[in-house]
Amino acid sequence: MPTNVPLLRDAELTLLPWSDVDSLPGVRADIVATSNDPAMVRWTTVPHPYTGSHADEFLATVPDGVERWAYVVDGRYAGSIELRPGDVLGYSTAPWARGRGLTTRALRLVAARAFSRGVKHLELHIAVDNSASRRAAEKAGFTYDCLLSEPVRLRGHEDTLARYVLRAPEEPEPNSTSIAP
Template sequence: MRFPEDVPVLRDDRDTSTVTLRAHTADDIGPAYEACQDPEMQRWTTIPVPYERENAVHYLTEFVPAGWRDGNSWAWAIEYDGRYAGTIDLRPGDGGVGEVGFAVAPWARGHGVMTRALKLAVDHAFEQGWTRVIWRAYVGNWGSRRVAWKAGFRGLVTVPDGGVARGVRKDEWIATRSRDDAAEPAGHWWQVPTLEGDGLRLRALRSTDAKRVMEACNDERTQHWLAGMPSPYQFEDAEAFITGRLENLASGEGVSWAIADPETDDLLGNVSVFDLKNRIDGSVGEVGYWLHPEARGRGVMSAAVGLAIKHAFKPIDEGGLGRRRLMLFAAEGNTASAHVAVANGFTLTGTARAASPRRDGSYDNLLCFDLLATDRPQSAAATES
């Protein structure tokens, strides 16, 4: 193919904006160079670091044209609002399967530009006879993963040491989209709304909460009743817990909130609604929680669970989790946890014998509670933002 004459122009027109994929020009060198100074761009891509202007010149005037001529890489400039906004490329492979890669300038993020560009490129690949497109990103690149999810990529797997950047091996996410897959998200990517009521704030966990998480999870009572926690519970465990909540959101598995003091914003505990991908019944969920010892004895957990329940029963099209039924389990001797269940209207449905393991190898009976959306008063006070 000749460059730039044979580079197809792909366009996504909307009433308020247009995303165009076109051939790169010399005018893109400056904006591309500036975009590649972004620390996030350097962190998640394989571009040279430091990135010099000569790198941009070589990429746009030599590498990109050669890719089109040789047929091993089709790279487009992404244009949005009349400006260069990034680059996307398709790399054909054998058997009708190829890969896609992309990067977007900082100023264009948060406007859906990359998702629209990705859909344009993937549609073009299928028009050229491809049967499947592969997307890859280093683990932790949530922005890229969300773009791929919104564009219909699915079947995500994690490959340890699957990628390499500047000589360093990194874990890699891989997902694909086939020609028969809809260009729409598969499953849910939950959000964490801020919920307020009863003198509490439920918000997303932050990296700055790690110290308080570690303190809470090293508490003797917490360690006793939640025997699956590491012991001792290290700062690194707290960081991994917080990062893991992002994975639960992205995979559709669950939503977790930090219970925070509305005045100081200090973490008081955690409440989660999880098992939302239950293969037997996708309308159920389980409630779990733990509390920092400083917050005990004030009704904090009962109030926090009440806020989480209301959000869990809210319909999905209204921003909630759309649950029909919630479950809650408490070891038979854990009277404080059982009190939270009863205070929120859960019904004791039975006892699972010797079902709750302890660290010493013994087992406690497990109290089983449930709550139906039809059991819950719809007037429970809470605000959401």
């Protein structure tokens, strides 16, 4: 598991590095409940039905090249976000914590950290009918780029994926100045 993943936080949300996720009380049961929620089943590729063994594997393993954080609100697991190879992000919010802007906040925090490390642009690949995810992406400043040519099959549905992008802020030209003449 990567050990150089920092804790990130803003006024409402803590993103805990996955290496510390076991410190959250009840996290295993919370991940099982989150992963069996209908929106997770419809819009992601989590195994279904999702068991405690699946949660144990998710808790213990972060694939090579992936950085993952847990959302923490009031000391409880509230979701996760990860940065994958290719600078593509994936996320989910626990059903009890949805609709209060946590994914929007998580996207902003992880994007700021990635851009500070030299990443030039970030991507999201979202099923076109996943309105909540598209809305969270847009609130975090991502913009629609294109439809990906390869559809995915999610639970028997064939879904087209929309690509959203967020570019790193432009660095000022070496000789430029923000002071008006």
